[in-house]
Amino acid sequence: xxxxxxxxxxxxxxxxxxxxxxxxxxxxxxxxxxxxxxxxxxxxxxxxxxxxxxxxxxxxxxxxxxxxxxxxxxxxxxxxxxxxxxxxxxxxxxxxxxxxxxxxxxxxxxxxxxxxxxxxxxxxxxxxxxxxxxxxxxxxxxxxxxxxxxxxxxxxxxxxxxxxxxxxxxxxxxxxxxxxxxxxxxxxxxxxxxxxxxxxxxxxxxxxxxxxxxxxxxxxxxxxxxxxxxxxxxxxxxxxxxxxxxxxxxxxxxxxxxxxxxxxxxxxxxxxxxxxxxxxxxxxxxxxxxxxxx
Numbered sequence: 001x002x003x004x005x006x007x008x009x010x011x012x013x014x015x016x017x018x019x020x021x022x023x024x025x026x027x028x029x030x031x032x033x034x035x036x037x038x039x040x041x042x043x044x045x046x047x048x049x050x051x052x053x054x055x056x057x058x059x060x061x062x063x064x065x066x067x068x069x070x071x072x073x074x075x076x077x078x079x080x081x082x083x084x085x086x087x088x089x090x091x092x093x094x095x096x097x098x099x100x101x102x103x104x105x106x107x108x109x110x111x112x113x114x115x116x117x118x119x120x121x122x123x124x125x126x127x128x129x130x131x132x133x134x135x136x137x138x139x140x141x142x143x144x145x146x147x148x149x150x151x152x153x154x155x156x157x158x159x160x161x162x163x164x165x166x167x168x169x170x171x172x173x174x175x176x177x178x179x180x181x182x183x184x185x186x187x188x189x190x191x192x193x194x195x196x197x198x199x200x201x202x203x204x205x206x207x208x209x210x211x212x213x214x215x216x217x218x219x220x221x222x223x224x225x226x227x228x229x230x231x232x233x234x235x236x237x238x239x240x241x242x243x244x245x246x247x248x249x250x251x252x253x254x255x256x257x258x259x260x261x262x263x264x265x266x267x268x269x270x271x272x273x274x275x276x277x278x279x280x281x282x283x284x285x286x287x288x289x290x291x292x293x294x
Contacts, residue, residue, distance in 0.1 A: 004137055006259045012143040014251020015150035019205040020228030021243040023198030029238035030174045030194045036099040037078060038202060039225015040106035043218060045071040045203030046210045047114055050121055060124050067203040075199025076192050078102055110218035118217050121210035146208050153201060154244050166193060230274050236287025245285060
């Protein structure tokens, strides 16, 4: 039963990584830029949720909605102020350095506003656990909600992109921004919408992550953000199903690495597996190799 328990915990952790990775893969797939401040948006969302629940005494659902709205607005502002002016920059390093700068800015703002002390995060899911095999296997309600949330988000996002006009506009912009603009698509609005959706998902992921690991600091989003980026690359960055598969595999590898090899080496094992995968399949598991015309 220990194996099954570790597997379920790995899928739960991987579901959180997958939700975060969706933000990375959408932004890269459509805007062709890496938003390394995405991990810190997770942290901001968790702080907004915590403040709403403790200071404003808001119930769980309204507090979560407030966190989602706050992160959505933050994502749009970051895109408008920091990334849009550099979209046509001659060097891609300009966007990368700006993203790192935005990340440090969000961390320091959180330090000034919320302080450096670690805060305890309350569980947002207060439901009874599921007991199987005569009580030998117990699955927490948070684990079930996390996995279910990942599946629902994945299905909803896929349907949104395939069935809606805004989703079709995203696909067009991802293929060719210039041609999409000539066809009457608002490229700036489409990219801003992409940032908004990714940041909203980051808020949900931050709340689920801090509920599972109930501590919150201004640096909480750094490592999960990096791991989610690894998951996006692992699955094939730019691919939505790849982000989900990469996130879940990453979570399972991390939990099994902690359980059967070494808790201190778990992160190293995750990155080692990524290196091996990229050596064998450089585009990731579901990524497509793009051939450039000369």
